[in-house]
Amino acid sequence: MKLNQLTIKEANKKLAKGEITSVELTKACLRRIKEIDGKVKAMLTVCEEKALKQAEAADGRRKKGEKNELLGIPYIAKDNIMTKGVRTTAASRILDNYIAPYDATIIKKLKKAGAVLLGKANLDEFAHGASTENSAYGPSHNPWDLDRVPGGSSGGSAAAVVSDMCVFALGTDTGGSIRCPASFCGVVGLKPTYGRSSRFGLIAMTSSTDVPGPITKTVEDTAIVLKAIAGQDKNDTTTPLKTVPDYSADLKKALKGTKIGLPKEYLNKGTKENIKKIIKEAIKKYQELGAEIVDVSLPHTKYGVAVYYIITPSEISSNLARFDGIRYGHSAVNGKDLITAYKKTRGEGFGPEAKRRIMLGTYALSAGYFDAYYLQAQKVRTIIKEEMDAVLNKVDCLLTPTSPHIAFKIGEQVDDPLAMYLEDIFVTGASLAGLPAISIPAGFVDNMPVGLQLIGPRFGEQTIFNIANVYENATNWRANKPNLCK
Template sequence: MHKKTIKELSSALQNKEFSSEELVSFYLHRCELHNADLNCFISLMPETAIKQAKSADKKIQNGNATPLTGIPLAHKDIFCTNGTKTTCGSKMLDNFIAPYDATVVTRLNKAGMVTLGKTNMDEFAMGSTSETSFYGAVKNPWDIDRVPGGSSGGSAAAVAAKLAPVATGTDTGGSIRQPASLCGITGLKPTYGRVSRYGMIAYASSLDQGGPITQTAEDAAIMLNAMAGFDERDSTSAEKAVEDYTKNLNESLDGLTIGLPKQYFGGQLDASIESVIQAGVKELENLGAHVKEIELPNSELSIPAYYVIALAECSSNLARFDGVRFGHRCDDPKDLTDLYLRSRAEGFGKEVKRRIITGTYVLSAGYYDAYYLKAQKLRRLIRDDFRKALEDVDVIIGPTAPQVAFKLNEFIDDPISMYLSDIYTVSVNLAGLPAISVPAGFANELPVGMQIIGNYFAESRLLNIAHRFQQATDWHQRSPEGFE
């Protein structure tokens, strides 16, 4: 069962080859079996999952099913799920039972999906390795001595190890695409505003975007159909109508123009990765695409601009964790100040504190213009670079990450190196564009992802290209040893 895509599972459920309850029990069993090795789940939810599966079976029986009814999924533990623990990978929320559902959760519940559990992640989505979690590091199924990437590492590892056919993730600076790349699966970051942020615990509000982590582009399209859409509870949600993202999957790539940014190749890019990407691009040329070299002159500055903006926003977004209304509260606070200082010092991990402190600093009196305002100006330059490039080409292609999965603990005390590894992903968030990472080959026996960046709301085109690529290649069908 676990080798099936959700598309295949859906028809099996419709044809009564097995019930959702059987499917869900199977996956729950698989999760229990492998989670100890991978640590990709923070919570498993067997009871509610079986309940949901039974109700999904009824819907299928009555002919009220959607293509997602009865399909199990895992939610990144950043999405609030009513009545269940939602930790965001933090001690701060270790006791937090969310009192409401995130809009994404509501929408997927409504589609009839079954939640297997909540996946592990970098604390408050701050990290690129999924090691900063209060619940311990997630392991990469391709090599359990390596990280799965982050921050949606638990979701990516779970899908790669086939502990869940699909998972949700969030992407602030690459947190869906980079772990998808490092785990050999498909990860889509939609256009900013396409998927509601309501109930998704905020890291950096102007950059955060939820999306699906799947085995195939086709599954991502099916998922996006259910996840995307206007939400009146999110002021930044796009009012633009949602299209059927599965409709154009098989469109021809004839006449497609691909831009290859000069700045993305050479330099710090590992040669073995570069050759995987070049081969991927060749494949797309075989499918009818043309290639053009383009310029994204301010690429390199996306890292500092991104970190200033993300850290500034996070320092404010995380002020609500004060031990008063929910979450961790220190024992016996002697006064109000003590309550704040200790609850927050005890509740947050090191990387989160590092980011809050830096973010507080860049907003503080006398530094705002030099850091925050400057970063916002660069943000415009970076966005304009993309806009200009996308006037000449349909999509931009490059690597998702400059390297394959790193060893556990490799960067734990070297935040700067970790930040620099986000070079190809953060600019997309600054610009608010959609992008997808698809498996494109291997380097040193570890998966390598190819990133396809599109114009605003061009998810359909991205999924079409990714799907055609996956029809022509089998990288996305490879499974890590031990999880076949």
């Protein structure tokens, strides 16, 4: 086994015993990036020199006896997360030359733990999308089939993890952006509870649902990373004062007595038969493992996408108003007056999907339409949230497919924004309700990975980690690797 293929758990063991160094591990990852990223195109920036320096420092800390699971572990961050002194573009032309002046809180925490930042991963521009095709720098490719998308918007992060360019990665999830690519690439991706990990230093998209989280090779690794990045942050007042438990404990607890809810609306006619088959097999596996499957109903699930595509563009139109060409980013200084300069800067700087969402949001919030669109969407959001909370009072978690089908071909639906929005059908619910949700590998269709999603109660990450981990250990889908990577 090559070093870059290790999980956090495995690498930490070897580092602690002195069998390998962080410099060796970091070099293995950098080599892997050089070897295959020409095909996968997961990376926007690679910081080789900085990474090796951080690795040396980590080795020094280990030598002095420091013990920390993430000390010296190389990772990749999605490029909408601020990394001090490193180019941070959000995959937008408007931030083409932007160097982040400070670290996001989660990056600061990982730095303190001694993790090594290898570089920045591709995404849909400003995280608007489910395929990375909206990146101003071109799409990333799915390592399982280079003609297919890796999912999005954290597509670069997920593609990098499954092709072993890093040990783990960070993504952000607003309406599925960690879970969708995790499912399409066959890795583990967690959207934490809203507020569990700080948004400070993320390039804001939808402030009421944005949350950063890990993309990893195993559930156990996700638990390790979440423990490191979670917690209250004075710079993000939506992070509550709530203890961060040791998420790695209790991962192996037997599932006897565990109740898993199966919402019938998630296995309707919109879901491909071959995906349903995989979910049914997963259910059978869970029953063998001692869990009880309970049929439940979430009738308002069908409105999730409509609610999401009012609330999200509305918050985007407000959040992206800051790109005015005055303080940072692309600037059309030749505009004859202030208004012309704003319009030119933004017209030139934003890509098609960002413009579409800004306009949709501006319209939904504009005089005369606010009540019919934004307010109504927020009210339906209440119903969706209460409905999910009520069901989660009766079961330990919900089990659903992450996506209604496998990764689609690049270019297949790029001209149909509504079809692209409907990609989010199974992932918007947890986002609107602020619930934790994890996508884990559950099998293959036509040699492409399929993910299943477990949604837990608010701040109930530990419960879904346990339920996910027991299944992962019993199935080991991870043993399969994309051809490209053999």
